[in-house]
Amino acid sequence: MTSLPEFALEAEGLEKTYPARKNSPAKQALKGVDLAIPRGSIFGLLGPNGAGKSTFINIFAGLVTKTAGRGAIWGRDIDRHPREARAAIGVVPQELNMDVFFTPFETLELMAGFYGVPKAERRTMELLDIMGLADKRDAYVRQLSGGMKRRLLVAKALVHSPPVLVLDEPTAGVDIELRRQLWEYVARLNEAGVTIVLTTHYLEEAQELCDQIAIVNHGEVVACESKDQLLKRLNHKTLVIEPAEPLSAVPAGFDSEDAVIRKDGALAITYRLGEASVARFIETFHASGARIADLRTEEPDLEDVFLALTYEANDAA
Numbered sequence: 001m002t003s004l005p006e007f008a009l010e011a012e013g014l015e016k017t018y019p020a021r022k023n024s025p026a027k028q029a030l031k032g033v034d035l036a037i038p039r040g041s042i043f044g045l046l047g048p049n050g051a052g053k054s055t056f057i058n059i060f061a062g063l064v065t066k067t068a069g070r071g072a073i074w075g076r077d078i079d080r081h082p083r084e085a086r087a088a089i090g091v092v093p094q095e096l097n098m099d100v101f102f103t104p105f106e107t108l109e110l111m112a113g114f115y116g117v118p119k120a121e122r123r124t125m126e127l128l129d130i131m132g133l134a135d136k137r138d139a140y141v142r143q144l145s146g147g148m149k150r151r152l153l154v155a156k157a158l159v160h161s162p163p164v165l166v167l168d169e170p171t172a173g174v175d176i177e178l179r180r181q182l183w184e185y186v187a188r189l190n191e192a193g194v195t196i197v198l199t200t201h202y203l204e205e206a207q208e209l210c211d212q213i214a215i216v217n218h219g220e221v222v223a224c225e226s227k228d229q230l231l232k233r234l235n236h237k238t239l240v241i242e243p244a245e246p247l248s249a250v251p252a253g254f255d256s257e258d259a260v261i262r263k264d265g266a267l268a269i270t271y272r273l274g275e276a277s278v279a280r281f282i283e284t285f286h287a288s289g290a291r292i293a294d295l296r297t298e299e300p301d302l303e304d305v306f307l308a309l310t311y312e313a314n315d316a317a
């Protein structure tokens with residue numbers, strides 16, 4: 001047995017410039033991206049619209065030709081061993097593009113045939129079942145709802161049992177219930193050993209699901225770390241005090257602190273970790289004569305980090 005690669009996907013100096021067209025100038029969508037996605041991770045690729053996420057993914061999917069750099073999937077170079085590289089990856093595209101004249105069953109069988117999966121090894125019914133489409137096996141694809149089509153696309157990307165599954169904005173336009181189901185399935189696939197790479201605008205979801213995160217902005221990777229490290233970058237917390245009676249102003253004693261009264265009437269005090277004591281804030285609050293109805297702390301979330309990083313990068317541009 002050959003040993004497993006350390007990285008599921010690798011990019012080195014990956015560049016893409018889309019050539020100029022009649023009405024638009026040339027566009028450098030990727031400016032030399034270095035990224036190594038560890039095997040076994042759930043890796044999130046985050047970035048604002050137009051950052052270059054789809055371009056990155058589409059180079060690995062074989063849909064976009066890179067301008068320069070090197071790419072490898074499961075240790076196989078995409079230029080030197082394109083077939084082996086593609087066999088190791090399943091891509092769920094952003095657009096719901098599929099042939100509407102086939103049934104879900106036929107769609108998966110055709111795809112399996114395309115990948116040369118022998119009949120005895122096909123997982124068509126298993127995949128339909130897992131994606132909640134078993135009762136639609138013979139329906140026409142055009143009769144499926146958007147959410148069902150999305151699930152069929154995921155099933156389609158899995159027919160050849162690839163060790164790497166890439167999902168490009170998979171939950172855009174998918175309702176909350178279905179999104180949950182999809183994430184549960186993605187998490188189960190990951191537990192079974194599949195490396196997951198996903199692009200998403202839903203920061204909350206990346207925060208919940210991903211263990212590694214790269215933030216892409218203007219065709220460059222501005223951060224690539226474990227989620228926990230990324231969150232630690234913003235080394236502050238907020239203490240939120242809900243007063244028993246409405247406050248007319250920030251209580252005395254908090255003048256030098258970063259304290260504000262929120263729209264809902266709560267007092268929010270932001271402090272740097274290790275530099276302030278919550279106990280002292282509570283004492284100060286009581287000393288002002290106010291009473292506490294409730295109390296909680298808030299940690300910075302991925303959205304804060306994301307904004308901070310893309311804001312800095314925008315500033316520097």
Ligand SMILES: Nc1ncnc2c1ncn2[C@@H]1O[C@H](COP(=O)(O)OP(=O)(O)OP(=O)(O)O)[C@@H](O)[C@H]1O
Pocket residue numbers: 018019027028029047048049050051052053054055056
């Ligand atoms: N086929 C193309 N021809 C010319 N320019 C393109 C093409 N595809 C993408 N671009 C441009 O390249 C840049 C990166 O686009 P890309 O779709 O990779 O970004 P993205 O981060 O995936 O954004 P989104 O989430 O909106 O899809 C954008 O400025 C986009 O307009």
